[in-house]
Amino acid sequence: MALAKIAVIFLMMITSLFGVSMALAAVYDVGDTVGWTIMGGVDYRKWADHKDFHVGDTLVFKYSNQYHNVKQVSQKDFLSCNATSPIATYATGSDSITLKSTGHYYFLCGFPGHCEAGQKFQILVTPTSLRRMPITVLSPSPSPSDDETTSTITFTSTAPPLYSSNFLFAFKLFAFCLVLIGFSF
Numbered sequence: 001m002a003l004a005k006i007a008v009i010f011l012m013m014i015t016s017l018f019g020v021s022m023a024l025a026a027v028y029d030v031g032d033t034v035g036w037t038i039m040g041g042v043d044y045r046k047w048a049d050h051k052d053f054h055v056g057d058t059l060v061f062k063y064s065n066q067y068h069n070v071k072q073v074s075q076k077d078f079l080s081c082n083a084t085s086p087i088a089t090y091a092t093g094s095d096s097i098t099l100k101s102t103g104h105y106y107f108l109c110g111f112p113g114h115c116e117a118g119q120k121f122q123i124l125v126t127p128t129s130l131r132r133m134p135i136t137v138l139s140p141s142p143s144p145s146d147d148e149t150t151s152t153i154t155f156t157s158t159a160p161p162l163y164s165s166n167f168l169f170a171f172k173l174f175a176f177c178l179v180l181i182g183f184s185f
């Protein structure tokens with residue numbers, strides 16, 4: 001009986017932790033249901049706008065590889081629709097690209113005329129939400145005569161979305177504690 005309780009509690013713990021990590025990594029279908037094409041009237045720039053891309057997120061390109069491909073290129077090549085020296089090429093027709101580092105990513109289709117027709121977009125990948133939690137910065141003392149006690153501690157925090165994930169995490173911990181208490185009676 002006690003063993004069963006422990007097993008259930010352990011399961012709850014795993015799922016709550018898993019839930020948190022799920023909330024941190026997003027999967028984006030490029031062009032949503034239309035996919036990666038020039039026929040669907042998708043404005044890929046608009047599609048990418050107002051989305052927050054973080055390290056660990058995944059882009060999924062779905063297309064017919066007879067007619068399209070995916071090339072990650074430099075900013076210069078992106079601007080001129082030059083697909084001759086890509087950073088990476090994907091051509092399976094169902095490509096999952098995990099964004100492994102921060103910075104700008106430029107994507108275009110390497111088939112003639114497609115990039116010019118608008119099959120291109122750029123994104124800015126920012127650090128994951130967990131790493132964007134408030135950072136504690138210890139400023140140095142204003143003058144050498146001051147001792148450590150006069151040092152100021154300032155809290156700097158970045159963009160607001162992190163609060164929602166912090167809140168979610170706190171909520172899950174709270175829910176988990178409730179379950180734990182429930183099981184101990």
Ligand SMILES: *[C@@H]1O[C@H](CO)[C@@H](O)[C@H](O)[C@H]1NC(C)=O
Pocket residue numbers: 080082083084085
């Ligand atoms: C495309 O890029 C390659 C390599 O950077 C360069 O040699 C070529 O001249 C470029 N083509 C055009 C049309 O700009």
Ligand SMILES: [Cu+2]
Pocket residue numbers: 037038067068069109110111114119
């Ligand atoms: Cu194409």
